[in-house]
Amino acid sequence: MINAVLIGAGNVASHLYLAFAQSDILQFTQVYNRNLTHIDFVTSNTKVTNDLTELEEADIYFICVSDSAIGALSDKLPFTNRLTVHCSGGIAMDVLDNKNRIGVFYPLQTFIKNTDVDFKEIPICVEATNSKDEELLLELGNAISESVHKISSTQRSAIHVAAVFVNNFVNYIFQIGEEIMEENQMDFSLLHPLINKTVQSALNNSPKTLQTGPAKRGDKVTIEKHINQLQKVEQRELYKTLTNAILQQYGREKL
Amino acid sequence: MINAVLIGAGNVASHLYLAFAQSDILQFTQVYNRNLTHIDFVTSNTKVTNDLTELEEADIYFICVSDSAIGALSDKLPFTNRLTVHCSGGIAMDVLDNKNRIGVFYPLQTFIKNTDVDFKEIPICVEATNSKDEELLLELGNAISESVHKISSTQRSAIHVAAVFVNNFVNYIFQIGEEIMEENQMDFSLLHPLINKTVQSALNNSPKTLQTGPAKRGDKVTIEKHINQLQKVEQRELYKTLTNAILQQYGREKL
Numbered sequence: 371m372i373n374a375v376l377i378g379a380g381n382v383a384s385h386l387y388l389a390f391a392q393s394d395i396l397q398f399t400q401v402y403n404r405n406l407t408h409i410d411f412v413t414s415n416t417k418v419t420n421d422l423t424e425l426e427e428a429d430i431y432f433i434c435v436s437d438s439a440i441g442a443l444s445d446k447l448p449f450t451n452r453l454t455v456h457c458s459g460g461i462a463m464d465v466l467d468n469k470n471r472i473g474v475f476y477p478l479q480t481f482i483k484n485t486d487v488d489f490k491e492i493p494i495c496v497e498a499t500n501s502k503d504e505e506l507l508l509e510l511g512n513a514i515s516e517s518v519h520k521i522s523s524t525q526r527s528a529i530h531v532a533a534v535f536v537n538n539f540v541n542y543i544f545q546i547g548e549e550i551m552e553e554n555q556m557d558f559s560l561l562h563p564l565i566n567k568t569v570q571s572a573l574n575n576s577p578k579t580l581q582t583g584p585a586k587r588g589d590k591v592t593i594e595k596h597i598n599q600l601q602k603v604e605q606r607e608l609y610k611t612l613t614n615a616i617l618q619q620y621g622r623e624k625l
Numbered sequence: 626m627i628n629a630v631l632i633g634a635g636n637v638a639s640h641l642y643l644a645f646a647q648s649d650i651l652q653f654t655q656v657y658n659r660n661l662t663h664i665d666f667v668t669s670n671t672k673v674t675n676d677l678t679e680l681e682e683a684d685i686y687f688i689c690v691s692d693s694a695i696g697a698l699s700d701k702l703p704f705t706n707r708l709t710v711h712c713s714g715g716i717a718m719d720v721l722d723n724k725n726r727i728g729v730f731y732p733l734q735t736f737i738k739n740t741d742v743d744f745k746e747i748p749i750c751v752e753a754t755n756s757k758d759e760e761l762l763l764e765l766g767n768a769i770s771e772s773v774h775k776i777s778s779t780q781r782s783a784i785h786v787a788a789v790f791v792n793n794f795v796n797y798i799f800q801i802g803e804e805i806m807e808e809n810q811m812d813f814s815l816l817h818p819l820i821n822k823t824v825q826s827a828l829n830n831s832p833k834t835l836q837t838g839p840a841k842r843g844d845k846v847t848i849e850k851h852i853n854q855l856q857k858v859e860q861r862e863l864y865k866t867l868t869n870a871i872l873q874q875y876g877r878e879k880l
Contacts, residue, residue, distance in 0.1 A: 583793030
């Protein structure tokens, strides 16, 4: 059994804790958080502390704090030469203080507090400077997920940007869809089957092969009609930018 | 049994034909298309023609031709006072020549040729000038779908714009996600679980309540890092436009 310490008590921390609780490969013997009242997810056999100097010896330390706090926290760890990993998509591995052996254990998913998560389907991206540590991280990943990958800091950084597009930006576009429907006294749910179809198609094929619509066709009449019809400046700006990008991709003249 | 004539032989036409073939409320007695060889989906008990003057008498005529051809085709119909409907999201009802009774029967979905479609889940948007025709269209909609709605031309036009956002634009953003992954020697499928989660959340809740990410947080450090990291001008432009829209929505200073 691998003994681990969890540093942090946010979404990723609590979901990792629960995922490994169901495994027989790793146990969290201790959880650290600045604020002890936030550690509400641990079972009675896990110690808790809010004092870094009280961290116990373990095989691996998972640093699951906010991106901007990772580096400073790893500096403050009162030990050396132990395996310390962070769990962030947007932060390079070498932000961790190299007085310890360093690595990354990044679950590629968006976590919502108090929502059940099935780790089996979540890609785990691992990275380490030393190959034995990397092997351990792969093994730990395989214990909770069916999709474990060696991913460099540069690649992980690219994933983080791509995730902003397919998660944050797509959700924002759904917001606009909802807004347009509501402005016209209709329910967003009328668009649900179209959204489902759009996404299932993109997951079953390459989205490159699926582009349709007025911009792809270069149908300027419809494009102008749509722009005039949009009620908010921001909706029009976004419609134009996205349309121009698609017009250009398909070798058509921009607006 | 309602007798119907189908005008057109594209995606929407063929899917409508197949959907009603399974109903016992409506039969297509005749299909018209300019090019007879494209009418490859009809059964032997349906007549075919490429001559508008040969159109037979029927209770309803479905005009399923391209948006730009709908008006001219309805002008050329060699009869009057019969129910003629088009099946388009982007075209107002009154584009149809009012020498006939006019209406709209719009299935809100993106159709891919030779792909099976379950009409039960597809919203059908109907409109008609006369209430008896409207009743018939609602009845026909209910025969193939569990989601039938009275929708005005203005509303339908808004749906069409919203559909460009949630279908065409979302697919384009998936393309960018795929591109970023491939530029960094990773497979788009690594993002599939995140995409699934993003969309399922947006369908189960209002997307308004789900926005996350650096723009929502006003995290300019991450935003700048992402923009510098993107390899193509178009990717950067789109990142900036979407980020500014989100920054503004959440009352933060724009880039």
